[in-house]
């Protein structure tokens with residue numbers, strides 16, 4: 396039994412994510428986790444919310460809530476939506492957890508002990524009225540370039556010019572509007588990533604099975620310009636993990652917190668601790684996934700993320716781990732995705748453009764979305780959601796091919812035989828050929844899933860359903876029945892067994908429909924198929940079943956038009 400540690404990039408806390416975010420990490424990670432579990436492997440699948448930093452503070456202020464309360468509420472909402480999409484996390488944690496506090500402080504202490512942290516004095520804008528330092532984006536003023544009066548301290552939204560807060564004319568605090576600002580000196584900690592450059596490069600060079608795109612992105616960051624830069628790991632904020640050196644105070648760092656980029660990936664590890672605690676397990680339960688000196692030597696670790704996150708996962712987080720000098724499990728495989736666009740443009744929260752995760756579940760069950768998103772995953776290039784394409788895909792693949800097959804064979808059997816598998820007849824050439832064909836397809840399906848080729852695996856699965864449909868169409872037991880009921884019984888028996896096979900094979904993609912089929916076949920938690928002949932004769936004559944409810948309703952043109960209108964955003968006609 397293989398052991399798979401699987402993490403999805405952790406979504407930021409400030410709001411509900413859109414379908415592009417879902418297919419960019421969580422959903423394909425779930426596909427992989429479900430597949431590995433179905434193959435009988437041991438899986439620990441983790442995800443969490445990323446809760447610290449300035450945007451969380453701003454969103455909480457906008458919502459009129461204390462930031463801790465805001466994060467707790469949003470975490471509960473994101474967790475409920477994840478459940479709605481059947482994302483099978485073993486734990487959905489929080490980067491604000493006590494485990495992450497302790498571990499982040501631990502890593503910082505180890506890095507300091509190794510001489511990999513340096514202190515830097517910086518000048519930063521302090522708001523006397525607010526009693527705090529202001530991050531660049533908390534300062535507003537008039538753009539010196541275009542005169543826009545609400546430019547932010549890091550960038551002018553109007554002319555896109557990169558700015559320093561001191562460039563702004565009439566700067567004011569975005570928190571209170573106060574203009575009582577001054578520049579003060581403040582001290583911050585920097586991670587000496589430049590000192591880890593060679594270690595990182597040597598580690599990346601061992602990853603010969605990574606896609607060239609991934610390694611080339613990492614190498615570009617290592618070498619471009621002056622090479623990998625040291626990076627600040629602390630901020631003058633209230634909300635976050637207090638800066639401590641392991642268990643001890645860090646003189647000069649009082650009142651400061653770790654920068655969110657530093658603590659967020661450490662949550663991948665901390666989340667395993669949260670998982671153990673939630674299950675009443677001790678530390679050894681999670682350490683055997685994460686510490687190579689405590690049992691994680693045989694773990695295969697796969698990370699899923701959007702392409703913009705690749706440098707972070709190939710350099711920043713590994714720098715933290717390598718720098719600690721401790722035997723933490725490092726990533727074996729990285730699966731990254733391009734972007735999903737929405738109907739000729741981008742998803743936009745501010746314009747209400749595109750389908751967000753909660754809205755999607757309001758209008759259709761999760762399997763419809765899972766199927767479309769995974770079968771159109773933006774793997775090799777960006778992909779685009781259109782309602783026409785969605786309608787065609789759901790109606791053809793799910794309703795006409797899979798749904799129709801299951802409905803047709805179960806209803807036919809009920810009407811001509813009974814609600815149990817009929818006896819009589821024996822397989823002939825056609826059946827043997829079908830089994831050989833489907834066997835070959837299953838092998839390809841498995842290999843695609845193993846290699847995380849998401850789109851291709853969907854194609855293979857659809858091909859397997861289609862083979863069953865073609866078989867039924869060709870042998871037509873409803874015609875055979877009139878002249879040769881024995882043969883019709885054999886064909887029907889095979890058809891029912893195929894329905895059960897489709898139920899099992901489809902479970903990583905469409906878990907609800909899969910469970911409905913398997914339960915209608917009264918097949919109790921059947922294992923993944925080994926020998927296909929055995930599998931397709933497992934439901935013997937006399938085995939009872941029931942006709943399931945309609946598995947997939949077709950999307951009508953009226954529905955499609957209504958949704959097109961509703962989710963088109965304020966800029967759509």
Ligand SMILES: [Zn+2]
Pocket residue numbers: 538539540541542543546551552553554555556
């Ligand atoms: Zn401007």
